[in-house]
Amino acid sequence: MEAIRILLVDDHALVREALAVQLANWVEFEVVGMAEDAGAGLNVAVELKPDVIVMDIDMPGIICFDAAERIKSRLADVKIIFLSSALHDHYIESALKAGASAYLHKGEPTETLAMAIREVAAGGNYFSDEIRSRIVEKDGSYSLADGAKLRSKILTDREIEVLRYLARGLTKKEIAGLMHLSPKTIESHSARVMDKLDIHDRVELARYAIREGLIDA
């Protein structure tokens, strides 16, 4: 049996190395490369063509989902496993949209990660229990269940764009300038975002955006 070739992506050298050593306990795994951010992960991935990419998401925004999507478009066969300490619906949804084969909590023991790797390498999926209860399968692809969608009420692209500016403390006038729109339009988007999220002031909005990983604190 051939080894499952693994690429690790995590911005913490300590965690990265530690995971690599851990996975070396399984003879069927071979960690062929590591990268310290999603961008580097993309480059290394196309170069090494691993079977499975284990990608840590937590800190620096949503670029990892972006990178994952681009990786999948170039290497259709690669399986992506997301590791996270947060289980926000937005993360889960983005991961699923990016074509993740697995999503698991960092709190799980290494055995679970090993199982997930074997599972996805064989063409399957793995999702932690808390996540499985929030997603639905359809034609072999997964998406957020409606219940969860209601919780992470679906914001449109434009709304999310405005939300990110709002949550960084820009005034509506400033945002209007940046987006080449009327302040009144920003006002409209802002009001609809607040309505959808049932949030009624900017501070709560900012905290929401931080929790959902839309911006850093």
Place this chain on the structure above:
Amino acid sequence: MEAIRILLVDDHALVREALAVQLANWVEFEVVGMAEDAGAGLNVAVELKPDVIVMDIDMPGIICFDAAERIKSRLADVKIIFLSSALHDHYIESALKAGASAYLHKGEPTETLAMAIREVAAGGNYFSDEIRSRIVEKDGSYSLADGAKLRSKILTDREIEVLRYLARGLTKKEIAGLMHLSPKTIESHSARVMDKLDIHDRVELARYAIREGLIDA
């Protein structure tokens, strides 16, 4: 030579186990226990009396500094090493006040952690370069340098209290009600906080409070 007995505290099972395996590469280290949060760490520490405690700080507020302080008061000889992916002045200051012997960034390679462990076990200290530039030594104990203190300007108790409410999105009127004070007083505190921190809107204030661990996102 006797082994250095180590206790690992990290809320991610994956990271915890991975670190343990990593440290097993050094014969002079013995990981005698692990805990998944600061509270459990306190209990395990008094039970096992390790030489060194490696404690991860990132997520759940400031309890770890609290726990660290209590551990130090019960086991004066134990050395505490903090791991963090953030280098906020408030964290550093809290860690130093709690009696940390080392503080290092998670981005460092495992060798650096090993070095730090050896160093503190021998009675020394270890701080990453970025940190060493921000702290000063005095009579064997360390504290934040004035420059850094200027950046994390010293807020009074009352100011911090008001800041925490402000950062949670309460209006000044609501805060005044909660604290049995005039809205004008809250206004005064708020203005002084913004002045000291050189922050000019509530959203930035909230993000500051979240970064500093004063509130959760």
Place this chain on the structure above:
DNA sequence: AGTGGATTGGGGTATTTACCCCAACCCTGT
């Protein structure tokens, strides 16, 4: 062809914020 959602924008208003001024009071340290 027509419905609906997304995007864009305007009018108006009440509340809240940020910022300026000022001044008591109390407590602590010299």
Place this chain on the structure above:
DNA sequence: ACAGGGTTGGGGTAAATACCCCAATCCACT
């Protein structure tokens, strides 16, 4: 005894926010 910092509050103003109303455009879906 006196200075200085912390805490408490007031008056006033300009800006920003939250929230209500409404409507034109455009694009996709059936």
